[in-house]
Amino acid sequence: MKIGILTFHCANNYGAVLQAYGLQEYLKKLGYDTYIVDYRPKYITSQYKTFAKELPQGNLPMKVKHLLRNILIIPIRKRRCKVFNLFRRNRLKIFKLNLNNSENDFDSFIFGSDQIWNQSLTGGNLDKIFLGDFPAANGKKLIAYAASTGSLKNISNKSDIIDKLLKFKAIGVREQSLDIFIGNNIPNSIHSLTLDPVLLAGKQIFEKLIKPIYPDTKKKYLLLFQLGYDIHVEKIASQIANEKGLSLVKISSYFESLTDSNIISDASPEQFLAYVKNASYVVTTSFHGTAFSILFEKDFNTIGLSETVSERMINLLLQLGLEDRFYNNSNKINTTEINYRSVNKKLEQLRIASRSFINTAFA
Incomplete structure (x- = not known):
């Protein structure tokens, strides 16, 4: 069976490319001819x-400052x-498909x-592409796996997503509220709460990718991984690092700092x-920072920045x-x-359920 995966693989974001790799490798292990x-x-x-x-809205000095910053971070x-x-070139099996051409030899698309x-x-x-609404998907088996809205509040026209998902054979999602919503609105659908591919694929698939890192991490450290940058989160991480006698290593997906070279x-x-x-402790605002902390069995805290x-x-x-590892200023x-x-026992049960969902979807 030839399967095409459609996801955010083109984002320069650790979670995006690694979850794409995880799903690709898991499906390959099942014997499927799998492409991104x-x-x-x-x-x-x-x-x-x-x-x-x-340039941002604002006065001329603000625009000039923003322009200079953009030049400096090139x-x-x-x-x-x-x-x-x-990473995409070496690790992902990329397929350039004409989405407007219904003539192709894919058997299924997984979103x-x-x-x-x-x-x-x-x-x-x-x-609409991520909802299977394109000519190349006509007549193919459509499956969603661990798809996410972030929150149902992010969907303005809920009837539109329902109409599109009626064509799907199986719908696996990441949020419980979304799974309940699908069950209530598409009652005869095969739907389930499914594990992110990072946790489905397992530790061994990702350990083989690991390369040496910078010399300063030979000492024990707390890893702070933020999607953006929040000074409050950094203060929390610094406090925990000090309490545990750890140095602080900081990674950000989007923030290019001109003032903090660390x-x-x-x-x-x-x-x-x-x-x-290699971290002794992790503090993160990221879903995939959380997922990889769990996968590599790290003590960690996830900091919530907003409900959505x-x-x-x-x-x-x-x-x-x-x-109890989640913190949002109220606990x-x-x-x-x-x-x-205990965690790994629960995780294995979730893996079994997600494997069963995939097996049913492709049956």
């Missing part, structure tokens, strides 16, 4: 231009683009993982994995009995050692 369809929407690729010409952006492009149905990330509207913005996906695996960002993290932590931070024997 090279769909590159502008709302994704425009975020990772070497030079961003767009070398950082170039390095980051290079390592992500190398996900990642927030492919989050309108706040897809240019303000649902992307923030690592250009690590490759392979190096990112090494930073997580946090729902999928909370769902995962609740399923694994790790809800006390738990920094005790995690009992991974």
